[in-house]
Amino acid sequence: MPHLGLVTVVVRDYDEAIAFYRDALGFELLEDTPIDSEKRWVIVAPPGARETAILLARAATGDQEARIGDQTGGRVGWFLNTDAFERDYERMRAAGVTFEEAPRREPYGTVAVFRDLYGNRWDLIQLNARARQDGML
Structure with a gap:
């Protein structure tokens, strides 16, 4: 069955992006392979x-x-789905992640919008039991 494997985020610098995603968001660095003198495969x-x-x-053109x-x-x-909203919200705030708003409750769960190090907007979200049952991601 097909599935979505990778999604691209265009970044200014590999190392600063890795540091943000790893240290501020808690992501794992799965791969960092040089392709040539300027390009890397970073997942x-x-x-x-x-x-x-x-x-x-990394952006390569204007x-x-x-x-x-x-x-x-x-x-x-x-x-970014979580199973423990408060834990991850507080950890991310302590790591310097900028949230645009206080957490709010919606019919589908708890959510707060944050920005990555470049300003892209993300939702940190914990779906409630009904939303999970209804098949929301």
Whole structure:
């Protein structure tokens, strides 16, 4: 059965992006392989992720550089699911992650919007039992 394997996030610098995703978000560095003198194959994922991971791709052109931090036109583009919202929210805040809002309760669970180191918008979300039962990711 097909599944979504990688999603690209365009970054300014490999090492600063790795540090943010690893240290601030708690992701694991799954691979960091040099391709040539300037390009690397860098993959990160939340601990325990089984199918989807993020390819950190350093911008190589002016058009790519222009999209760093605004890859989805200002919309939330990524959804980081958690099974312990307060734990992860507090850990991320302590690590310097910028949240745009206080956590809020929605019909599907608890959520707060944060920005990555470049300004891309993410949701930290803990789905409630009904949303999980209904098949929301």
